Amino acid sequence: MKRLCSPAQVLAFACLLLAGVAMAAEKPPEEWDGLKRVKLKGMDSAYVRPGADFTVYTKIMIDPIQVAFSKNWDQKGGVNDRKVSAEQMEEIKQKLGKLAEETFAEEFSKNNGAQVVTAPGPDVLRFSSAIVDLWPRAVDTQEPGRTYTFTTSAGSAVLYAELRDSETGQLIGRVVDGREARNSGTMRWTNSVENTAEARIMVSDWARILRKRYEAVREAAAGGAAK
Numbered sequence: 024m025k026r027l028c029s030p031a032q033v034l035a036f037a038c039l040l041l042a043g044v045a046m047a048a049e050k051p052p053e054e055w056d057g058l059k060r061v062k063l064k065g066m067d068s069a070y071v072r073p074g075a076d077f078t079v080y081t082k083i084m085i086d087p088i089q090v091a092f093s094k095n096w097d098q099k100g101g102v103n104d105r106k107v108s109a110e111q112m113e114e115i116k117q118k119l120g121k122l123a124e125e126t127f128a129e130e131f132s133k134n135n136g137a138q139v140v141t142a143p144g145p146d147v148l149r150f151s152s153a154i155v156d157l158w159p160r161a162v163d164t165q166e167p168g169r170t171y172t173f174t175t176s177a178g179s180a181v182l183y184a185e186l187r188d189s190e191t192g193q194l195i196g197r198v199v200d201g202r203e204a205r206n207s208g209t210m211r212w213t214n215s216v217e218n219t220a221e222a223r224i225m226v227s228d229w230a231r232i233l234r235k236r237y238e239a240v241r242e243a244a245a246g247g248a249a250k
Contacts, residue, residue, distance in 0.1 A: 051067075051068045055070050055197065056070075056194060056197075057072060057194070058070035058071060058072050058194065058195075058196070058197055059071060059072075059073055063198065063232070063236060064232070065200075065228070065232040066198050066199070066200045066232060067199055067200045067201060068198065068199045068200070069196075069197070069198045070196065070197045070198070071195065071196050072193075072194065072195045072196065075195040075196065077148070077195075077196075077237060077240045077241070078240065078241050079145075079146060080137065080146055080147065080148035081137060081138065081146045082137055082138045082139070082140045082144065082146055082147045082148070083131055083137040083138070083139055083140070083147065083148045083149075083150055084139075084140055084141060084142070084143065084147050084148070084149050084150065084189050085124055085127055085128055085131075085139060085150045086149065086150065086151040086152070087120060087124060088120045088121075088123040088124045088127070088152050088153065088154060089120060089152075089153040089154070089155075090115075090116040090117075090119045090120045090123075090153070090154045090155070090157060091116070091153065091154075091155045091156070091157060092112060092116075092156075092157045092158070093155075093156045093157060093158045096157070096158050096159075115159070116157075118219075119154060119157070119222055120154070122219065122222060122223060122226065123152075123154060123222075123226045126223055126226040126227055126230055127150065127152075127226065127229075127230045129230075130227060130230035130231055130234055131150075131230060131233075131234055131237075133234065134234075134238070136234055136237070136238065137237065143189035143190050144189060144190065145190060147189040147190070148186055148187070148188070148189065149186070149187040149188070149189040149192075150184065150185075150186060151184070151185045151187065152182060152183060152184035152185070153182075153183045153184075154180050154181070154182055154183075154226075155180070155181050155183060156179070156180060156181040156201065157178070157179075157180045158178050158179045158180065159178035159218060178203070178218070178221075179201065179202065179203040180201070180202070180225065181199065181200065181201040181202075182198070182199070182200050182201075182229050183197075183198075183199050184197065184198050184199075184229075184233075185197050198233070200229060202225060202228070
């Protein structure tokens with residue numbers, strides 16, 4: 024399957040665009056690459072191409088989800104102040120990317136939603152995303168002799184996602200949202216199992232918001248056609 028761009032290009036592009044948003048005024052821009060800003064409850068910023076018809080898409084193709092740590096994250100984020108190695112960071116990125124891809128696919132297909140496919144088509148929406156600015160509170164290095172690390176949150180991250188027509192590559196939607204894992208309000212041991220669970224919850228929230236928006240658009244269009 025031919026890709027519009029390589030994973031590395033996708034990630035670099037996403038990071039550049041996020042940097043642009045961060046450097047903008049406090050209020051997000053009303054237009055971005057021909058897209059108009061719209062309200063989407065639960066997301067920091069959402070943009071849609073004027074006149075875009077999402078109802079023609081009954082299937083979705085999910086590109087591999089890229090992950091990047093925050094540039095300022097201290098690699099001494101492991102328990103007992105052990106430095107997280109480059110290999111461990113890469114493993115975290117790979118696992119989180121795979122977890123996110125599986126979670127999005129599961130959520131998008133709920134309630135007889137969009138069918139998840141692997142090839143472009145006239146009714147296929149292409150979902151390309153990156154989880155960037157990842158800032159885990161503590162990383163379980165699984166090394167013997169460590170002490171426990173307690174936190175109230177597993178960490179934070181930012182989702183950058185684009186929706187494109189899978190055949191033409193035309194950009195028709197974009198969302199950016201930063202959030203923190205649930206804050207328990209009490210101290211707890213942060214380990215790899217809990218971090219994975221919190222990451223799944225965070226990604227599920229993003230996916231659920233997008234799915235509900237997609238369903239609302241289709242239902243509104245169906246109601247209008249019935250009149």
